[in-house]
Amino acid sequence: MSLVELLTAPDPYRPVVTAEFPAVDGGGLEAVAAHAARLAPYVDAVNVTDNPAAHAHASNVAVAIAVRRLGLEPVLQVACRDKNRLAVQADIAGAALHGITAVCCMTGDDTTAGDEPEARRVFDLDGPQLVRTAAVMAGGSYLSGRALTPAPQLFIGAVENPGAPPFHERAVRALKKVEAGARFLQLQICYRPERLSAFCERAEAEGVTPAAALLPTVALVKGARALRFMDTRVPGISIPQDVIERVEKAPDEREASYEVSLELARTALAQPGVRGIHITDFRHDEALGRLCSDLGLPTMRSAAGEDAVAV
Secondary structure, three states, rough: OOHHHHHOOOOOOOOOOEEOOOOOOHHHHHHHHHHHHHHHOOEEEEEEOHHHOOOOOHHHHHHHHHHHHOOOOOOEEEEEOOOOOHHHHHHHHHHHOOOEEEEEEEOOOOHHHHHOOOOOOOOOOOOOHHHHHHHHHHHEEOOOOOOOOOOOOOOOEEEEOOOOOHHHHHHHHHOOOOOOOOEEEEEEOOOHHHHHHHHHHHHHHOOOOOOOOEEEEEEEEOHHHHHHHHHEEEEEEOHHHHHHHHHOOOOOOOHHHHHHHHHHHHHHHHOEEEOOOEEOOOOOOHHHHHHHHHHHOOOOOOOOOOOOOOO
């Protein structure tokens, strides 16, 4: 089933799993295929990133096309930082030509987060405006009013951060994106389950759900060093010190960090409006498959291959 079918079904029969596809720099299509083969058995779709953390990588559209040829459904991330409204519309329309219709809209990290901080910021549109742009295109025109025929059958998503202040405004921000046309929201990594719970409850009260499906993000990391890096260096992520110390003092940091991720995933899936999880895998080992197994989620796809058809 496609992502839109899974996330809009009135009676979901299982949680959806999406994952972040690793950024691609070199290695040709063989590198893309290797990543796809590792992810394919466990996920319904993969997010193809758009210069994440303000670092240049192979283009989102090019990688998304390759991923689709390999039998995985790509979710095309489109960020506002690097491109004006002409360029983002071109990305969306170009990807749709290749059957890529799931789009996740975001403002994007500032250039100071990356390795080329002198790069000029664009931000012609913000996140809600980009969502609205995609919705206009799905309605059969570009922003200018010029016809786009046939209209791409876009499934539009956005992002939100339940763990960053102002906490009480986050659900209201999410509602603006839903009103602009978002039908799923992938949530930033949140190591404070009480904040995720509060966000989901407020989102339900504000009408964000069931209009849009929530997909909280769970990160798979190797140990305390990665947790400390996220806590101190990644804007919008706050990790309790007792969680970091729990992993740091454990006999096996990899196992302890996995147990934290499993606990967070179980908590996330129990929240109102949540239809699945989004996984950011920094380990690239067996942990992704183990997490799906421990959550009772089935293997959903065969290993990917060129021009493969997902099962």
